[in-house]
Amino acid sequence: xxRILTVLLTLTLMTVAGTAAKADRFEDILKKGVVRIAxxxxxxxxxSQNQNxxxxxFDVDLANMVAKALGVKLEMQQxxxxxxxxxxxxxxxxxxxxxxxxxxxxxxxxxxxAPYADTQLAVFGPKSANVTSADAxxxxxxxxxxxxxxxxxxxxxxPKATIMRTxxxxxxxxxxxxxxxxxxxxxxxxxPDLAKRNPxxxxxxxxxxxxxPAHMGVRMGEHNLVRWLDGFIFFNTMNGExxxxxxxxxxxxxxxxxxx
Numbered sequence: 098x099x100r101i102l103t104v105l106l107t108l109t110l111m112t113v114a115g116t117a118a119k120a121d122r123f124e125d126i127l128k129k130g131v132v133r134i135a136x137x138x139x140x141x142x143x144x145s146q147n148q149n150x151x152x153x154x155f156d157v158d159l160a161n162m163v164a165k166a167l168g169v170k171l172e173m174q175q176x177x178x179x180x181x182x183x184x185x186x187x188x189x190x191x192x193x194x195x196x197x198x199x200x201x202x203x204x205x206x207x208x209x210x211a212p213y214a215d216t217q218l219a220v221f222g223p224k225s226a227n228v229t230s231a232d233a234x235x236x237x238x239x240x241x242x243x244x245x246x247x248x249x250x251x252x253x254x255x256p257k258a259t260i261m262r263t264x265x266x267x268x269x270x271x272x273x274x275x276x277x278x279x280x281x282x283x284x285x286x287x288x289p290d291l292a293k294r295n296p297x298x299x300x301x302x303x304x305x306x307x308x309x310p311a312h313m314g315v316r317m318g319e320h321n322l323v324r325w326l327d328g329f330i331f332f333n334t335m336n337g338e339x340x341x342x343x344x345x346x347x348x349x350x351x352x353x354x355x356x357x
Contacts, residue, residue: 126169155214160192221281221303240261242283
């Protein structure tokens with residue numbers, strides 16, 4: 098019996114030691130002095146490139162704020178809707194800030210922070226398109242970036258919908274603007290910028306897919322990092338800095354956001 102107890106005690110100590118030795122991403126970021134954050138550059142006003150090919154947008158500014166608050170250097174990487182989660186799973190980045198909506202399926206792969214912006218996903222098109230619901234799409238072709246919440250949501254609403262799945266949001270917008278697609282499924286906050294850049298194209302709201310607050314994402318199990326980011330979001334909500342980003346990039350004040 099004593100031998101068995103000794104073996105069990107040894108195994109327990111090994112387990113505890115292994116857990117203690119396990120790398121913690123939050124501590125690693127602070128020790129290395131670098132945080133790798135993925136942002137979009139194809140989804141204005143959340144992320145795009147200006148005339149000097151410099152990254153700018155809501156999510157770009159937010160990434161810079163996170164790095165500054167951590168007191169570390171920012172290493173920014175571009176992602177699209179399709180590779181946001183793979184970049185986390187393959188350890189290419191520490192954090193994704195890319196107007197990402199939370200779904201139960203995604204939450205099985207990564208961890209989400211509290212929301213930092215409130216958006217809704219919807220289908221837009223010309224006034225001549227008589228569409229008021231997903232069931233009324235018929236043979237109309239809808240452009241949507243593959244793997245995004247709007248793609249998944251629209252597919253769930255109408256499995257028979259004809260969806261033109263593109264590599265990213267910019268390509269989906271180009272497909273609708275050029276006439277390759279009849280409609281576009283996208284984030285409602287992106288549409289004003291698209292309409293401004295394409296005054297000859299109509300972007301009438303046809304129907305809403307769902308409300309979709311934007312969350313940051315980290316690898317599964319990184320509780321310390323998520324906890325810090327939640328505190329960061331709360332602090333910058335209370336001091337008005339997030340409201341400034343909403344007004345600067347989205348043209349609206351920050352509305353009360355739901356909590357996880």
